Amino acid sequence: xxxxxxxxxxxxxxxxxxxxxxxxxxxxxxxxxxxxxxxxxxxxxxxxxxxxxxxxxxxxxxxxxxxxxxxxxxxxxxxxx
Numbered sequence: 001x002x003x004x005x006x007x008x009x010x011x012x013x014x015x016x017x018x019x020x021x022x023x024x025x026x027x028x029x030x031x032x033x034x035x036x037x038x039x040x041x042x043x044x045x046x047x048x049x050x051x052x053x054x055x056x057x058x059x060x061x062x063x064x065x066x067x068x069x070x071x072x073x074x075x076x077x078x079x080x081x
Contacts, residue, residue: 002017002019002025004016004022006029006033011034011037011038013029013031013033015027015029
């Protein structure tokens, strides 16, 4: 896990990403601070992030639906001997 914390003016930003990914963590923290600090593009940034999250969730739902088609139903065998 890689974490980053930044200050952008009076706003603080924080991010945590899996693995060793310093650049991604730093970028996330900068975006977090920009939105928290009311940067002029913060509304556009938030809208982009919301769209990306929705697309990611839809993709996850689609993969889950595909995986459900491969589920094997087992029945219990009863020995009648």
